[in-house]
Amino acid sequence: MTQFSYSRVSLFNDCPFHFDLRYIKRLTELPRYDADNPLIIGNALHTGVEHDVETAINEYYNAYPVLTDPIIEEALKLEILIPKVKAFLDKNFSDCELIHEYKIDHYDFVGYVDLIIQAPDGTCMVMDFKYSNNIKNYLESGQLHIYKDRLERDGFSVKKLAYMFVPKTSMKQKDNEDLFHFRKRLIRAVEESEVTFVPIDFDEMESVYFKNSVEKIKRTKDFSKRNVTKKCFSCIPKFAPNYLEAIYNDKGEIELVLPKNERRERKIDTKPDFWIYADSYVGKSTFVDNIPNVLFLNTDGNTDNTTAPVIPIKDIVTKSGRVTNRKLAWEVFLDAINDLETEENDYEAVALDLVEDIYEHCRVYVFDKNGWEHESDGSYGKGWSKVTTEFNNAMKRLKALGYQIGYVSKEKVEEITLKGGVKRTTFKPNINDKVANFLTGTVDLTLRAYVDSNDERFLQLKKKQNVFGGGRFDWQVETIPLEMDAFIEELKAAQDGKATKKKEKPKRTGRVKKEVAVELEDGETITATYEEEQPPAEEKPKRQHRSRTVAEEAAPAEEEKPKRERKARNADSDAAEEEKPKRTRRSRAAVADDDTPPGEDAPAEVAGEEEEKPARTRRTRREREKKS
Known part of the structure; x- marks a missing residue:
């Protein structure tokens, strides 16, 4: 059965369309690396x-590919706000x-409670942290009411509900203001702010509304409605998620090709x-050139040190009489993608060298198409949106072809200022941060x-805070x-033990039960049974029970009377031990190896040994009473 969370049901109520993309089609949402990302700040x-x-x-810090000044400024806020809370x-x-962070894990519901405050008398208060100034909007939420109902099923005595609002300070640097001031x-503005504690009253109807919404989700077949309550952040272009499997047209509509x-x-x-x-001159293109069956889409013309096939990505100028025709480099790039999509080839990888030049070619193409000189x-927002949409769609098309993709970029060195005024050097690709954040979401490392x-x-593998990078490998x-x-060797070592392993079932071997008669010191005879494994034979012989007499004859003479002696607990001397009778304990004798086939007599020498002392049979209680 599907587990529903409050956020999942809330998204359905606000926008069934984005609910379908996220939870039913399960598209891969590329991460947003804005410094004020509410999810990252909330977790911190x-x-x-x-x-x-x-x-x-x-x-x-570790949630971002590389540090920037806005990230440092958000960290300064956290250093002040966390002690206040x-x-x-x-x-x-x-x-x-x-x-x-208490997890509610029921068969039909899952949720994480930020804080449960349990008093000495056992009663509890449920508190939820909100990094926001919009107090009124959250007071209408049913989240805490549902948490109370679910926590009481786990044995908590919830008596109070409350929100803790952590103030969000948004400021921009003035044109005539340096970074220090x-x-x-x-910092002064954040220090003057205060956290706000807001208790709320429990409304039992919120649980009823939640159950009704869950039933509505189960019955719904058409999820095409958008922004029903006008509260869907995903429908706002600024906050809209970017899905890896989605290609957007000029109207902002998503075209999907779902996998099996x-x-x-x-x-x-x-x-x-x-x-x-x-x-x-470090050797990045030479490194990529070692990939088997790689095709280079090259923009800078530096191909002397590589041996792989190359398609130059540049403007193509042709003349027809007095008419000059120009085919832009971006159109050449799109033609290359079309050829890779439609033509059969034996390439296994595609390298974009340099990827920042391809982005610039995309900008020029959009400017030429719309008669612009700049996105502004x-x-x-339309200019930036058109360039972003054009570039992202092309890269997603290339990614969807199934080739191994390699981006090659030059390095950009910048300095950021830490909270103490110390300068720190950062290393990142030579492309703007928003495009870099998109591209790093389309690769594995x-x-x-x-x-x-x-x-x-050298090649830097592990992530560092001042070096743009990261990946999905340990x-x-x-x-x-x-x-x-x-x-390649380090790639294998980083994934050691993660491959799917098929277990081989062990072959079953036959087992044969054997019995042996053992005579104890007090005159009683018991039968010991054990199992012996035998390899599977081509023809399985019929199993025959061995008679007690045969088993007795096969037992070695030295194991007829097994004894386990115990020392006396209070033995003062050897003489005292000799005077006391030795106490024996009944035990089962170890079974000796016997090569005699079932149903045949034992060898003569073994039988002769047994004739010296015939085996004593066990009498029943009735026989002893009759004799007496």
Whole structure:
């Protein structure tokens, strides 16, 4: 049965169209790396309240490919706001137990409670953190009411509900203001702000509304309606998600090609899509040239050190009489994608060298098509939107072809200012941040190549905060030589144990039961039964039960009377031990190997040994009573 969360049902009520894309079609949403991303900041805020500021800041920094000045400024806010929240909790709930990030996991519902405050008498308050100034909108939410109902099923005695609103300070740097004074003004504004604690009353009808919405989702077949409540953030262009599998037309409509609903076997990936960037003359193109069956789409003409086939991405100028015709480089790039889509070939990988030049060709194409000189010549936001849509659609088409994709870029070195005024150097691809964030979402890993002081070339694998990069692999080393063989070897090591393994069923072997008679010291005889494994035979003989007499004859003489002696607990001397009779304990004798086939007599020498002392049979209780 499907587990429903409050956010899932809320999205359906606001916009069935985006509910369908996210939860039914399950499209891959490319991450947004804005400094004020509410999801990233919210996670960091919760971490800081539960642990400490340092842990929260590290988690916040590690969520981004590389640090920027706006990210540093958001971290400055968190360093001030987290202690404010913790001070409020310590002041008002010092004698209570705080339960952070409690997971409600029912068969039909799943949710995460930010904070449960449990008093000494066992009663609880459920608190939810909101990093927002829109208090009124959240007070109408039914989230906490549903959490109360579900927590009581888990045994909590919930008596109060409340929101903790953490103020969101938004400021822009003035034109005549330097970074130092802007940050001082920002810090002063955040320090003057205060957290707001808002208790609310429980409304049991919210659970009823939630159940009705769940039933409506199950019955719904058509999810084409959009922004029903006018509250869907995904329908606002600024906050609209960018799906990897979606191609957008000029009207903003999504064209989808869904994969088959089949499980794929997990394998070690030695051909990941990647993005490599480095300074000039480091050897990034030479590194990519070592990929088998790779096709280069080259923009800068530097192909002397590579051997792979090349399609130059440049303007093509032709003359027909006095008429000069120009085919723009972006159109050449689109033609290359069309050929890769429609023509049969034996290429396995496609390398874009350089990808930032291809983006610039896209801009020129859009300008020429619309008669612009810059994106700002279009109406508000239209110019940037057209360039972004054109570029993203082309890259998604290329990605969907199934080739291994490799982006090659030059390196851009910038400086950011940390909170103490210290400058820190950052390394990133030579392309604007928004395009970089999109491209890094379409590949499996982003790598930086560099040359050290000894003129040796290396590849940076593990992520660093001042180096744009990251990926989906658990690297065992930080750097490796800039060689394809070393790269493939580390790829395999990073994925060790993640491939799908097929278990072989062991062959079953036959078991044969055997019995042996054992005589104990007190005169009683017992029968011991054991199983012996035998390899499977071509013809399985009929199983025959061995008689007790045969088993007795086959038993070795030395094991007829097994004894386990116990030492006396209070033995003072050897003489005292000799006077006391030895106590024996009944035990089963170990079974000796017997090669006699079932149903045949034992060898003569074994039978002779048994004749010296015939086996004693066990008498029943009735026989003993008759004899007496």
